Amino acid sequence: MTQTESNAYDVVVIGAGPVGENVADRTRAAGLSTAIVESELVxxxxxYWACMPSKALLRPVITRDDARHTPGLDRAVRGPLDTTAVLAHRDDFTSHWKDDGQVAWVEGIGADLYxxxxxxxxxxxxxxxxxxxxxxxxxxxxxxxxxxGSRAALPGLPGLDAVRPWTSREATSARSAPGRLIVVGGGVVAVEMATAWQALGARVTLLVRGKGLLARMEPFAGELVAEALTGAGVEIRTGTSVDSVTRENGTVVAVTDAGDRVEADExxxxxxxxPRTDxxxxxxxGLEPGSWLxxxxxxxxxxxxxxxxxxxxxxxxxxxxxxxYQARIAGAAIAARAAGDSPLESEPWGAHAATADHEAVPQVVFTDPEAAAVGLSLAEAxxxxxxxxxxDVDLSTVAGASLYRDGYTGRARMVVDLEDEIVRGVTFVGPGVGELIHSATIAVAGRVPVDRLWHAVPSYPTISEVWLRLLETYRDT
Known part of the structure; x- marks a missing residue:
């Protein structure tokens, strides 16, 4: 292969996903010349295969369920989802897997794309x-x-390639709903895709190696999501591993460690x-190919x-x-070092320290009900x-929750540090709670004292009143 060109920049970014784009944006904003390299879609x-298409698939599912629990709307939404329309909606949100708009954005910040x-x-x-x-x-x-970035990790089962299994990419970009779908796993991708495809017409069997779902969250999160999935028709088998997978006459056959055969179309x-570092x-x-860095x-x-x-x-x-978030920190650190600024603001919560990675990582699982958490669980703390x-507070006791939908079921937990009287972690499970998590993130990242939270008055009647219920319970028990 002949080398044909050599170009010099202040910064070179490998990967033009949201992270690489943000590094490039921050370094360009600091006046540094920046190149960005992408092997797939900008x-x-x-x-194209994760956040946007998965949430586009899930939003109609969740909206329909909310409507089914709203007087005056319930009878209007008794029929099945229009799967074709949902998939078309998904396609719009992925720009039909074309990256013209993203390319224009990169060009707009003045970075060179290769x-x-x-x-x-x-x-x-x-x-x-x-x-x-x-x-x-x-x-x-x-x-x-x-x-x-990263890619889906497949188990080392013999002959798995011949089965043509789905990963998260196929699950979010499928052109139609399979009649039967086996989902192996109990984490975020597993429960979100089980939620989406069950509602879009697939009969879903969830095979979970562990004792329950969403193992990294508070136990009640997985329990409430499992209860809802089961109610929606998903079959959940916990404590189950897959020993082998074959495709026989177009049908996938998974054999579990108990010797059971589970059949599906996908x-x-x-x-x-x-990691995508191989x-x-x-x-x-001097680094190991294929390793985390x-x-x-x-x-x-x-x-x-x-x-x-x-x-x-x-x-x-x-x-x-x-x-x-890391990209913003890295961009600032690169710019500061390039300018000769020393020392960096590297103390916790400084401009060049990704402290939130350790203490205040928020996440929302877009199932029905949603599960949202930030900071430490009780066990982690x-x-x-x-x-x-x-x-703990039962969310059904909050006036805004009962207005949000009839028969509201949910739970909230606040983990308080008794030495510093600050909030170490918060978990919400229930319809619509994804929109609550940023308030919790501010409380955790800001290390807001509990006595100051008393003065953050939630609007009535909203689900945010759960904060008042949590504080009252902390004070009175």
Whole structure:
């Protein structure tokens, strides 16, 4: 392969998903020349195969259920969803898997876009293999940022490739609903896709290796989501592993560790993520190909003063919003170092420290009911050595919740640090609670004292009144 071109920049970003785009935006805003390299669609996993299409599939499902629990609307929405219309709605939100708009955005911030596979070729050097095999070299005066994200991790089952299993990509981009769907896993992708495809006409069987769903949240979150999925018709088998999978005459046959045969038209493995770092030249800078990249709080890769790993690749928090947060921190750190500013504001909650990755990571699971959490669960807080107390409230007792929909079922938990009298974590489960989580994130990230929260008055009658109920319960019991 012949090298045909070499271009120099202040910063080179590998990966043009939301994380890479934000790194480029922040470095360009600081006046640094920036190149961004993308091997697929500009906009990345979130735009085309994850956040946007999955939520576009789920929104009609949740809206219909809310309507079914609203007097005056319930009889109007008794029929099935229009699957064709839902899928068309999904396609609109993915821009029909075309990235023209995202490309225009990159050009609008003044970054140079290179299409092709970007690979490190030594310190501050990135080789790009473009369409047709054309090659060029990009050099970075100050920083290279690896923002290549993660991919679905499939188990090492013999013959799995021949089965053509779904991953999250196929699950969010399928052109029609399968008649029967096996979902393997109990995490976020598993429960969201089980929710969506069951409502769109599939008969879903959920095979969960662990004891329950959403194991990283408070136990009641998984319990309430499981109860709702079961009520919607999903069959959930916990404590179940898949020993083998075959496709026989078009039918998928999964054999469990108990020897049971489960048949379906498609099988989705939602069993974890792996870093997309296996073909980006890590070996040329002394790093292991295919590995997660450990970083400090400024997102600088351990042992390197020019290499940053931002987003999923550093394995700190595999969430788009946290990756974008890290990108803002990394962009500021790159700009400060390029300007010779020393020392960086690297203390906790400083301008160049991704402290929220440790203490205030929010997440929403868009099932019905929704599950939302930020900070530490009760178990995590206790394991971390904090002296804490958990306060629970039944959300059905909140006036705004009962107005939101008839028969509202949900629960809230606030974990309070008894030494500092601050909130360490909050979990909400119930319809519409995703819109509550930012208030909890502010309380946790801001380390707002409980006695100050008394003066944050929730509007009546909204579900936000749960904050008052939590504080009253903490005070009175």
């Amino acid at each position: 906009g990345g996993e979130c735009s 299409r092709g596979q970007g690979r490190l070729a030594g310190p501050r050097t990135v080789e790009v293999t473009g369409p047709g095999g054309a090659a060029l070299t990009l050099t970075a005066r100050h920083a290279v940022a690896v923002c290549t 099988i989705l493995f939602a069993t974890g993520r792996a 073909d980006i030249g890590l070996e040329t800078v 450990p970083v400090d709080d400024s997102l600088l890769v351990d042992g390197h003063d020019w290499l940053y790993a931002v987003g999923d690749v550093n394995h700190r928090a595999l969430l788009t919003h946290q990756g974008k 206790e394991q971390a050595g904090h002296r804490v107390r958990a306060v």
